[in-house]
Amino acid sequence: SQTIHQWPATLVQPVGSPLSLECTVEGTSNPNLYWYRQAAGRGLQLLFYSVGIGQISSEVPQNLSASRPQDRQFILSSKKLLLSDSGFYLCAWSDGSNQPQHFGDGTRLSIL
Amino acid sequence: GQQLNQSPQSMFIQEGEDVSMNCTSSSIFNTWLWYKQEPGEGPVLLIALYKAGELTSNGRLTAQFGITRKDSFLNISASIPSDVGIYFCAGRPPGNQFYFGTGTSLTVIP
Numbered sequence: 001s002q003t004i005h006q007w008p009a010t011l012v013q014p015v016g017s018p019l020s021l022e023c024t025v026e027g028t029s030n031p032n033l034y035w036y037r038q039a040a041g042r043g044l045q046l047l048f049y050s051v052g053i054g055q056i057s058s059e060v061p062q063n064l065s066a067s068r069p070q071d072r073q074f075i076l077s078s079k080k081l082l083l084s085d086s087g088f089y090l091c092a093w094s095d096g097s098n099q100p101q102h103f104g105d106g107t108r109l110s111i112l
Numbered sequence: 113g114q115q116l117n118q119s120p121q122s123m124f125i126q127e128g129e130d131v132s133m134n135c136t137s138s139s140i141f142n143t144w145l146w147y148k149q150e151p152g153e154g155p156v157l158l159i160a161l162y163k164a165g166e167l168t169s170n171g172r173l174t175a176q177f178g179i180t181r182k183d184s185f186l187n188i189s190a191s192i193p194s195d196v197g198i199y200f201c202a203g204r205p206p207g208n209q210f211y212f213g214t215g216t217s218l219t220v221i222p
Protein backbone atom coordinates (compact mmCIF):
# COMPACT_ATOMS: atom_id res chain seq x y z
CA SER A 1 0.00 0.00 0.00
CA GLN A 2 1.04 3.58 -0.52
CA THR A 3 2.44 5.72 2.27
CA ILE A 4 3.57 9.32 2.46
CA HIS A 5 6.17 10.63 4.88
CA GLN A 6 6.74 14.25 5.74
CA TRP A 7 9.40 15.66 8.03
CA PRO A 8 10.08 17.31 10.31
CA ALA A 9 6.76 17.36 12.15
CA THR A 10 7.51 20.71 13.77
CA LEU A 11 10.12 23.34 13.06
CA VAL A 12 10.99 26.64 14.68
CA GLN A 13 13.20 28.90 12.57
CA PRO A 14 14.45 32.48 12.87
CA VAL A 15 13.50 35.07 10.26
CA GLY A 16 16.01 35.07 7.42
CA SER A 17 17.09 31.46 7.86
CA PRO A 18 16.81 28.86 5.07
CA LEU A 19 14.18 26.13 4.93
CA SER A 20 14.03 22.60 3.63
CA LEU A 21 10.98 20.39 4.13
CA GLU A 22 11.00 16.93 2.67
CA CYS A 23 8.25 14.62 1.51
CA THR A 24 8.58 11.08 0.18
CA VAL A 25 6.00 8.64 -1.13
CA GLU A 26 6.28 4.85 -1.14
CA GLY A 27 4.31 2.18 -2.94
CA THR A 28 3.52 4.05 -6.16
CA SER A 29 5.32 5.24 -9.27
CA ASN A 30 5.21 8.61 -11.02
CA PRO A 31 2.74 10.17 -8.62
CA ASN A 32 1.53 13.75 -8.82
CA LEU A 33 2.99 15.57 -5.81
CA TYR A 34 1.66 18.68 -4.09
CA TRP A 35 2.68 21.21 -1.44
CA TYR A 36 -0.07 23.08 0.42
CA ARG A 37 -0.03 25.67 3.17
CA GLN A 38 -2.83 25.73 5.70
CA ALA A 39 -3.23 28.97 7.60
CA ALA A 40 -5.09 29.43 10.86
CA GLY A 41 -8.25 30.12 8.89
CA ARG A 42 -8.23 26.45 7.86
CA GLY A 43 -8.25 26.83 4.07
CA LEU A 44 -5.75 24.84 2.03
CA GLN A 45 -3.68 26.94 -0.34
CA LEU A 46 -1.96 25.04 -3.15
CA LEU A 47 1.65 26.21 -3.42
CA PHE A 48 3.27 23.84 -5.91
CA TYR A 49 2.48 20.68 -7.79
CA SER A 50 4.57 18.32 -9.87
CA VAL A 51 3.56 15.74 -12.47
CA GLY A 52 7.08 14.34 -12.91
CA ILE A 53 10.77 14.61 -12.01
CA GLY A 54 12.00 18.15 -12.47
CA GLN A 55 8.54 19.44 -13.40
CA ILE A 56 7.24 22.04 -10.97
CA SER A 57 4.22 24.30 -11.33
CA SER A 58 3.81 27.22 -8.98
CA GLU A 59 0.33 28.41 -8.10
CA VAL A 60 1.15 31.62 -6.28
CA PRO A 61 4.18 33.92 -6.24
CA GLN A 62 5.97 33.67 -2.94
CA ASN A 63 9.15 33.30 -1.00
CA LEU A 64 9.24 29.53 -1.43
CA SER A 65 10.42 27.11 -4.10
CA ALA A 66 9.95 23.40 -4.72
CA SER A 67 12.05 20.70 -6.31
CA ARG A 68 11.52 17.09 -7.29
CA PRO A 69 14.94 15.47 -7.55
CA GLN A 70 13.55 11.92 -7.59
CA ASP A 71 10.27 10.35 -8.68
CA ARG A 72 8.86 10.06 -5.16
CA GLN A 73 10.63 12.94 -3.42
CA PHE A 74 9.30 16.47 -3.17
CA ILE A 75 11.16 19.24 -1.36
CA LEU A 76 9.92 22.65 -0.25
CA SER A 77 12.63 25.27 0.24
CA SER A 78 13.32 28.87 1.00
CA LYS A 79 16.57 30.82 1.02
CA LYS A 80 15.36 33.37 3.59
CA LEU A 81 12.24 32.81 5.66
CA LEU A 82 9.78 35.61 6.39
CA LEU A 83 7.44 35.88 9.35
CA SER A 84 4.54 35.37 6.95
CA ASP A 85 5.89 31.92 6.04
CA SER A 86 4.62 30.52 9.34
CA GLY A 87 1.93 27.91 8.95
CA PHE A 88 1.09 24.25 8.58
CA TYR A 89 2.63 22.74 5.44
CA LEU A 90 1.09 19.66 3.90
CA CYS A 91 2.46 17.39 1.22
CA ALA A 92 0.09 15.23 -0.82
CA TRP A 93 0.24 12.71 -3.65
CA SER A 94 -2.21 11.37 -6.22
CA ASP A 95 -2.16 8.88 -9.07
CA GLY A 96 -3.22 11.59 -11.50
CA SER A 97 -4.68 15.08 -11.66
CA ASN A 98 -8.22 13.71 -11.60
CA GLN A 99 -7.57 11.30 -8.71
CA PRO A 100 -8.03 12.00 -4.98
CA GLN A 101 -5.06 13.44 -3.16
CA HIS A 102 -3.64 11.74 -0.07
CA PHE A 103 -1.94 13.89 2.55
CA GLY A 104 1.01 13.53 4.86
CA ASP A 105 0.80 14.52 8.51
CA GLY A 106 2.15 18.00 7.89
CA THR A 107 4.93 20.21 9.24
CA ARG A 108 4.13 22.98 11.71
CA LEU A 109 6.51 25.83 10.86
CA SER A 110 6.94 28.71 13.28
CA ILE A 111 9.07 31.70 12.37
CA LEU A 112 10.49 33.79 15.20
CA GLY B 113 -10.93 32.16 -9.65
CA GLN B 114 -12.93 29.17 -8.56
CA GLN B 115 -15.36 29.73 -5.67
CA LEU B 116 -16.07 26.82 -3.35
CA ASN B 117 -18.37 27.64 -0.45
CA GLN B 118 -18.60 25.23 2.45
CA SER B 119 -21.19 25.52 5.19
CA PRO B 120 -21.71 25.65 8.01
CA GLN B 121 -18.37 27.00 9.19
CA SER B 122 -18.75 25.28 12.55
CA MET B 123 -21.19 22.99 14.33
CA PHE B 124 -21.71 22.11 17.99
CA ILE B 125 -23.94 19.08 18.41
CA GLN B 126 -24.94 16.55 21.05
CA GLU B 127 -23.64 13.03 20.81
CA GLY B 128 -26.13 10.90 18.91
CA GLU B 129 -27.40 13.69 16.67
CA ASP B 130 -27.13 13.61 12.89
CA VAL B 131 -24.92 16.12 11.06
CA SER B 132 -25.27 17.69 7.63
CA MET B 133 -22.84 19.92 5.79
CA ASN B 134 -22.51 20.97 2.17
CA CYS B 135 -20.34 22.57 -0.46
CA THR B 136 -21.39 24.60 -3.45
CA SER B 137 -19.35 25.75 -6.41
CA SER B 138 -19.71 28.49 -8.97
CA SER B 139 -19.14 26.05 -11.82
CA ILE B 140 -19.59 22.41 -12.72
CA PHE B 141 -17.32 19.84 -11.08
CA ASN B 142 -16.39 16.37 -12.31
CA THR B 143 -15.33 15.02 -8.92
CA TRP B 144 -16.20 15.74 -5.31
CA LEU B 145 -14.15 14.57 -2.33
CA TRP B 146 -14.73 14.73 1.40
CA TYR B 147 -11.89 14.73 3.94
CA LYS B 148 -11.61 14.80 7.72
CA GLN B 149 -8.71 16.50 9.51
CA GLU B 150 -7.88 15.99 13.17
CA PRO B 151 -5.63 18.38 15.11
CA GLY B 152 -1.98 18.23 14.09
CA GLU B 153 -2.60 15.77 11.27
CA GLY B 154 -3.18 15.88 7.54
CA PRO B 155 -6.65 15.50 6.01
CA VAL B 156 -7.79 11.92 5.48
CA LEU B 157 -9.98 10.99 2.53
CA LEU B 158 -13.44 9.82 3.58
CA ILE B 159 -15.48 9.57 0.39
CA ALA B 160 -14.91 10.19 -3.32
CA LEU B 161 -17.76 10.91 -5.76
CA TYR B 162 -17.42 10.77 -9.54
CA LYS B 163 -20.92 10.98 -11.04
CA ALA B 164 -23.81 13.42 -10.72
CA GLY B 165 -26.43 11.98 -8.39
CA GLU B 166 -24.02 9.44 -6.90
CA LEU B 167 -24.68 8.54 -3.28
CA THR B 168 -21.87 6.80 -1.40
CA SER B 169 -21.60 5.62 2.19
CA ASN B 170 -18.64 4.93 4.44
CA GLY B 171 -19.97 3.58 7.73
CA ARG B 172 -22.09 6.29 9.34
CA LEU B 173 -21.01 8.80 6.68
CA THR B 174 -22.98 9.38 3.49
CA ALA B 175 -22.07 11.82 0.74
CA GLN B 176 -23.89 12.80 -2.42
CA PHE B 177 -22.79 14.38 -5.70
CA GLY B 178 -25.49 16.93 -6.51
CA ILE B 179 -27.38 16.47 -9.78
CA THR B 180 -26.51 19.99 -10.89
CA ARG B 181 -22.81 19.03 -10.46
CA LYS B 182 -22.34 22.25 -8.52
CA ASP B 183 -22.82 20.91 -5.01
CA SER B 184 -22.16 18.03 -2.65
CA PHE B 185 -23.45 17.01 0.75
CA LEU B 186 -21.99 15.04 3.64
CA ASN B 187 -24.15 13.54 6.34
CA ILE B 188 -22.99 11.86 9.54
CA SER B 189 -25.54 9.79 11.39
CA ALA B 190 -25.61 9.19 15.15
CA SER B 191 -22.51 11.28 15.89
CA ILE B 192 -19.94 10.10 18.44
CA PRO B 193 -17.12 12.01 20.18
CA SER B 194 -14.46 10.71 17.77
CA ASP B 195 -16.27 12.45 14.88
CA VAL B 196 -14.73 15.70 16.15
CA GLY B 197 -12.54 17.40 13.58
CA ILE B 198 -12.60 19.64 10.54
CA TYR B 199 -14.34 18.31 7.46
CA PHE B 200 -13.24 19.57 4.05
CA CYS B 201 -14.86 19.22 0.69
CA ALA B 202 -12.79 19.33 -2.48
CA GLY B 203 -13.98 19.56 -6.05
CA ARG B 204 -12.39 19.37 -9.45
CA PRO B 205 -13.65 21.29 -12.50
CA PRO B 206 -13.02 19.66 -15.90
CA GLY B 207 -9.35 19.76 -16.84
CA ASN B 208 -8.28 21.45 -13.65
CA GLN B 209 -6.79 20.79 -10.21
CA PHE B 210 -8.82 20.23 -7.07
CA TYR B 211 -10.11 23.18 -5.08
CA PHE B 212 -10.70 22.86 -1.35
CA GLY B 213 -13.46 24.31 0.79
CA THR B 214 -12.66 26.27 3.94
CA GLY B 215 -13.81 23.48 6.22
CA THR B 216 -16.58 22.73 8.72
CA SER B 217 -15.40 22.40 12.31
CA LEU B 218 -17.43 19.76 14.15
CA THR B 219 -17.64 19.58 17.94
CA VAL B 220 -19.56 16.69 19.53
CA ILE B 221 -20.69 17.20 23.09
CA PRO B 222 -20.86 13.93 25.06
